[in-house]
Amino acid sequence: xxxxxxxxxxxxxxxxxxxxxxxxxxxxxxxxxxxxxxxxxxxxxxxxxxxxxxxxxxxxxxxxxxxxxxxxxxxxxxxxxxxxxxxxxxxxxxxxxxxxxxxxxxxxxxxxxxxxxxxxxxxxxxxxxxxxxxxxxxxxxxxxxxxxxxxxxxxxxxxxxxxxxxxxxxxxxxxxxxxxxxxxxxxxxxxxxxxxxxxxxxxxxxxxxxxxxxxxxxxxxxxxxxxxxxxxxxxxxxxxxxxxxxxxxxxxxxxxxxxxxxxxxxxxxxxxxx
Numbered sequence: 001x002x003x004x005x006x007x008x009x010x011x012x013x014x015x016x017x018x019x020x021x022x023x024x025x026x027x028x029x030x031x032x033x034x035x036x037x038x039x040x041x042x043x044x045x046x047x048x049x050x051x052x053x054x055x056x057x058x059x060x061x062x063x064x065x066x067x068x069x070x071x072x073x074x075x076x077x078x079x080x081x082x083x084x085x086x087x088x089x090x091x092x093x094x095x096x097x098x099x100x101x102x103x104x105x106x107x108x109x110x111x112x113x114x115x116x117x118x119x120x121x122x123x124x125x126x127x128x129x130x131x132x133x134x135x136x137x138x139x140x141x142x143x144x145x146x147x148x149x150x151x152x153x154x155x156x157x158x159x160x161x162x163x164x165x166x167x168x169x170x171x172x173x174x175x176x177x178x179x180x181x182x183x184x185x186x187x188x189x190x191x192x193x194x195x196x197x198x199x200x201x202x203x204x205x206x207x208x209x210x211x212x213x214x215x216x217x218x219x220x221x222x223x224x225x226x227x228x229x230x231x232x233x234x235x236x237x238x239x240x241x242x243x244x245x246x247x248x249x250x251x252x253x254x255x256x257x258x259x260x261x262x263x264x265x266x267x268x269x270x271x272x273x274x
Contacts, residue, residue, distance in 0.1 A: 022259045029060060029250055029263040031070055034235060036201055036243060040180035041272030045151035049182075049268045050076035050106075053205030054249025056087040056117065057096055058263075064099050067250075067265075071106050074267050077148045079107055081136075082205040083115025083160060083186030086127060087253060090117075093127040101134050109146060110136045113157040115186035115206060116223070117253070119165060139184055141167040143175050152176075153270065156199065157184040162206060162224055168195040180270065188231045188246050189224055197240035203268065209233035209248025213260040233261075 041047070050071060060067045071079070085096050103110060112131055118124045131138060139157020146155050154175050159165035166185070172195070175181065183190075183199035187206045190196050210219015210232045219232030233248040247266045252258060 018259070022257055025258040025260065025262040026252060026256065027060070027263070029067065029070070029265065031074060032247075032264050032266040033269070034245060034266060035269040035271055037271045037273045038180050038200060039273055040178075040200070041151050041153070041270060043272045043274040045149065045270075045272035047078075047148045047151060047153065047270040048074070048076045049203075049270070050074050050079045051082060051203055051247050051266045051268050052079065052250065053082040053186075053247045053265070054084040054115070054208055054251050055096070055099075056084055056251030056253055057090045058251035059095060060250075064095075064102075067099070068102050068106070070265070071103060076107055076267065078109035078111065078146060079103055080155075080184055080203060081110070081112040082184055082203055082247065083113055084117045084205065084249070084251070084253075085112070085115075086117060086121055086124065087251070088117045088120035090121055091123065093123060093130060096127060097130045097134075100131060100136060104134055104136070108135065111144075111155055111157060111184065112136055112138050113184045113186055114138075114140070114160045114165070116160050116162045119160055119163045139171070141170040143171055143173070145176070145179065151272065152179050154179045154181040155184065156181060158190065160186050161190040162187040166190065168193055172198050187224060188244055191231075191238055191242070191244050194240075197238070197242050199242055201270075202242060202244045204244065204246045205249050207232050207246055207248065208252065208258070209246075209261045211252060211255075211258055211261060215260070219261070
């Protein structure tokens with residue numbers, strides 16, 4: 001075989017591998033697991049939160065059955081949705097509502113915060129109204145206490161930070177400072193606001209993990225951070241002592257492609273320690 005033919009074969013093989021990996025990462029999701037320990041919970045306490053982020057109205061299989069089965073298998077004490085359940089161009093809210101109603105069969109404790117695509121979609125109020133009717137709590141610059149087997153945490157949530165609809169002071173108002181506090185914020189750059197340090201843990205999405213990632217470099221681009229973002233996915237320890245976890249999400253936006261960045265949702269476990 002000539003050198004040119006070898007080169008052509010290598011290029012074709014590389015293109016096929018990239019295309020296959022991209023298809024897999026975009027259309028086959030995984031469930032990640034992260035654990036945070038704290039002395040603010042009893043030593044034997046364990047709270048499992050399933051974080052779902054940035055679905056963008058994507059469907060995994062018929063009626064999202066694989067997603068629902070995975071949620072049931074995760075056996076969460078509560079589910080937190082960190083925004084962009086729909087896309088800005090989503091015209092029918094029915095698929096998202098069907099998914100959310102099915103998730104209420106997994107746990108009645110479901111909490112939702114808006115992302116930028118909810119604010120950019122003119123039909124989003126239909127979705128938000130439907131969520132409320134289904135018993136899902138929308139944390140729109142508000143907070144609540146969540147109890148699991150006598151262990152109590154604060155859950156605060158803000159409307160989307162990226163589109164400047166957040167109000168951190170209002171979100172933390174009236175909280176019991178003695179409880180471990182989780183802040184739900186669609187956009188992770190909220191951690192640059194000093195008030196966010198009142199939370200022990202910030203759960204975010206928005207970045208899609210850069211959507212396309214490069215070896216040794218990480219995420220290529222993120223809204224609000226531009227190219228090669230500082231905060232793209234995973235866990236970050238902040239100077240304030242707080243922790244930030246960014247779930248890279250299930251869906252896509254702008255281009256329907258992921259690469260080296262598989263679609264995911266995350267089981268976030270809070271464990272007490274003596």
